Amino acid sequence: MAVAAQARSIEEQRKWEGSLDELRGLVSERAMTGETMLLNMGPHHPSTHGVLRLLLELDGEEIVTCLPDIGFLHTGIEKSLEDKSYEKALPLTDRMDYLSPMSNNMAYSCAVEKLLDLDVPERGQIIRVICLELARCASHLVWLGTHAIDMGAMSVLLYAFRERERVLGMFEMLSGQRMMSSYIRPGGVWRDVPAEFLPTIKQFLKDFPAKVDDYEALLTQNPIWKDRAQGVGVVEPDVALAHGMTGPALRGSGVNWDLRKAQPYSGYETYDFNVPLGEHGDVYDRYLIRIQEFRESMKILNQAVARLETVKGPYRSENRKYVPPLRSELGQSMEAVIHHFKLWTYGYDAPDDEIYSAIESPRGEIGCYIHGTGANKPRRVHFKTPSFIHISALPVMSSGYLLADMVAIIGSVDIVLGDCDR
Amino acid sequence: MGVSSKLGNLGVVTTTVEQAVNWARTGAMWPLLFGLACCAIEYMSSQASSYDLSRFGMELNRATPRQADLLIVSGRLTRKMAPVVRQLYDQMAEPKWVISMGDCASCGGVYNNYAIVQGVDEIIPVDVYIAGCPPRPEQLLHGILTLHEKVKSERVADWA
Numbered sequence: 360m361a362v363a364a365q366a367r368s369i370e371e372q373r374k375w376e377g378s379l380d381e382l383r384g385l386v387s388e389r390a391m392t393g394e395t396m397l398l399n400m401g402p403h404h405p406s407t408h409g410v411l412r413l414l415l416e417l418d419g420e421e422i423v424t425c426l427p428d429i430g431f432l433h434t435g436i437e438k439s440l441e442d443k444s445y446e447k448a449l450p451l452t453d454r455m456d457y458l459s460p461m462s463n464n465m466a467y468s469c470a471v472e473k474l475l476d477l478d479v480p481e482r483g484q485i486i487r488v489i490c491l492e493l494a495r496c497a498s499h500l501v502w503l504g505t506h507a508i509d510m511g512a513m514s515v516l517l518y519a520f521r522e523r524e525r526v527l528g529m530f531e532m533l534s535g536q537r538m539m540s541s542y543i544r545p546g547g548v549w550r551d552v553p554a555e556f557l558p559t560i561k562q563f564l565k566d567f568p569a570k571v572d573d574y575e576a577l578l579t580q581n582p583i584w585k586d587r588a589q590g591v592g593v594v595e596p597d598v599a600l601a602h603g604m605t606g607p608a609l610r611g612s613g614v615n616w617d618l619r620k621a622q623p624y625s626g627y628e629t630y631d632f633n634v635p636l637g638e639h640g641d642v643y644d645r646y647l648i649r650i651q652e653f654r655e656s657m658k659i660l661n662q663a664v665a666r667l668e669t670v671k672g673p674y675r676s677e678n679r680k681y682v683p684p685l686r687s688e689l690g691q692s693m694e695a696v697i698h699h700f701k702l703w704t705y706g707y708d709a710p711d712d713e714i715y716s717a718i719e720s721p722r723g724e725i726g727c728y729i730h731g732t733g734a735n736k737p738r739r740v741h742f743k744t745p746s747f748i749h750i751s752a753l754p755v756m757s758s759g760y761l762l763a764d765m766v767a768i769i770g771s772v773d774i775v776l777g778d779c780d781r
Numbered sequence: 782m783g784v785s786s787k788l789g790n791l792g793v794v795t796t797t798v799e800q801a802v803n804w805a806r807t808g809a810m811w812p813l814l815f816g817l818a819c820c821a822i823e824y825m826s827s828q829a830s831s832y833d834l835s836r837f838g839m840e841l842n843r844a845t846p847r848q849a850d851l852l853i854v855s856g857r858l859t860r861k862m863a864p865v866v867r868q869l870y871d872q873m874a875e876p877k878w879v880i881s882m883g884d885c886a887s888c889g890g891v892y893n894n895y896a897i898v899q900g901v902d903e904i905i906p907v908d909v910y911i912a913g914c915p916p917r918p919e920q921l922l923h924g925i926l927t928l929h930e931k932v933k934s935e936r937v938a939d940w941a
Binding site: 402409433451454504 | 814815816817821823829842844856857862869891892895897914917
């Protein structure tokens with residue numbers, strides 16, 4: 360009975376479909392007369408990478424325009440953060456961009472550190488770089504598998520997920536969780552790397568480059584792949600910049616903008632790596648860039664792992680007003696107990712100030728804006744997320760191409776709806 | 782039993798229609814290709830190389846609800862998405878089952894706020910709940926096997 364009543368009220372709720380008149384001005388006049396066709400794509404569609412709804416206006420098979428409809432995964436994370444102390448808010452940031460939770464943790468932690476003027480010890484920074492680059496690999500592996508499956512190459516997913524499991528295994532080793540690790544925290548990282556981590560990552564670094572070659576052997580020179588990807592979804596550099604695109608989607612158009620180089624954080628300026636750039640700004644270039652980013656990430660990881668072996672010391676800040684003491688200190692120091700109690704009940708006060716801090720996530724610039732109140736909860740937390748911006752650029756990327764290209768374009772900008780809607 | 786003991790070693794197995802149908806249903810469930818959020822990624826992991834859901838006859842995801850008989854609600858269900866999920870469920874043909882994967886789908890999880898439906902069972906009946914945020918692929922496999930147990934115990938009298 361209850362379910363039936365619920366179903367009726369849902370029937371009433373289903374008014375969001377709207378009438379044609381509401382779309383006046385958003386679609387061309389030809390759609391009003393029925394000359395062009397309006398087609399709904401999503402929110403349940405295997406290739407929209409989540410719950411994205413696109414209203415496509417089609418002239419035959421050609422896309423005239425597309426209207427993205429977002430919010431199907433709006434979770435109210437930003438609002439929820441306003442009612443949590445800074446430390447307790449961290450696990451919620453995991454769940455925004457769920458393909459690279461480490462990047463979200465990092466963006467949030469960097470912002471809190473900037474607000475508190477908190478320093479991170481060198482070992483903590485190195486562990487962070489390792490986590491971020493592993494997260495980049497894990498995220499790009501999901502992108503590679505799903506992008507390929509969208510375009511008809513079914514087997515790549517199985518290879519990509521085989522390696523992704525190894526990365527997730529390392530995350531589990533570090534944090535105890537495969538995906539939602541909450542490992543990078545304001546002031547450093549949750550704990551030091553366990554003893555078995557170094558041999559595991561070394562073996563991974565040894566194996567992984569050959570696997571990337573395997574992916575390339577499957578796709579890069581594959582004539583079907585090239586036909587589907589080359590010259591599709593072209594974005595000119597100025598258009599990409601005007602839309603605020605970042606990450607591989609922007610670099611595919613040849614714009615050299617990577618926050619790891621442009622505004623280095625966590626010691627990225629001390630690592631030797633290149634920023635791959637595209638020429639044509641099409642789906643194929645964006646694919647090539649992410650493949651090259653695997654190799655660049657390997658370079659960074661190799662350097663970071665070598666440093667991790669030599670650099671010892673604390674892995675999180677010693678500032679006990681903001682960072683909880685070690686468990687081992689609790690049995691010996693009364694002060695540590697007080698700090699521990701204070702930090703895990705009340706948290707800490709942050710200044711009444713506003714800051715913005717951004718990092719380079721696998722998808723692009725993920726920025727975190729925090730406005731403190733002087734007390735233990737923020738007045739406002741806002742995330743500037745790459746997926747949201749890339750979805751706003753979908754209409755300009757897709758108009759003039761065929762309906763089948765839409766799937767390739769969505770895959771090539773690598774959107775995550777949790778990242779977009781939050 | 783009676784017949785089989787008389788038939789001897791002829792390679793004949795006797796069973797009931799009930800058991801045979803339930804066995805067939807558990808052996809080839811077709812899940813809907815449908816993901817909401819983070820749990821959908823672990824669902825993909827379960828289907829990919831390391832965990833290989835096809836061992837349980839589930840490698841074939843159907844993108845249309847009309848060909849699917851198992852809905853795995855994987856992730857947080859927002860108020861905007863709820864009518865869509867209900868419609869998908871209504872479009873599935875009987876017999877159909879629902880697995881609520883993860884804390885958010887089961888009870889709202891960490892999000893007790895204006896945007897999230899506090900459990901998918903507010904809008905559709907659920908057979909198996911899986912805890913975890915997100916559940917590991919092993920947990921999903923366990924949930925699916927639990928569902929298999931449930932299906933195996935279904936009675937003819939209950940078939941609509």
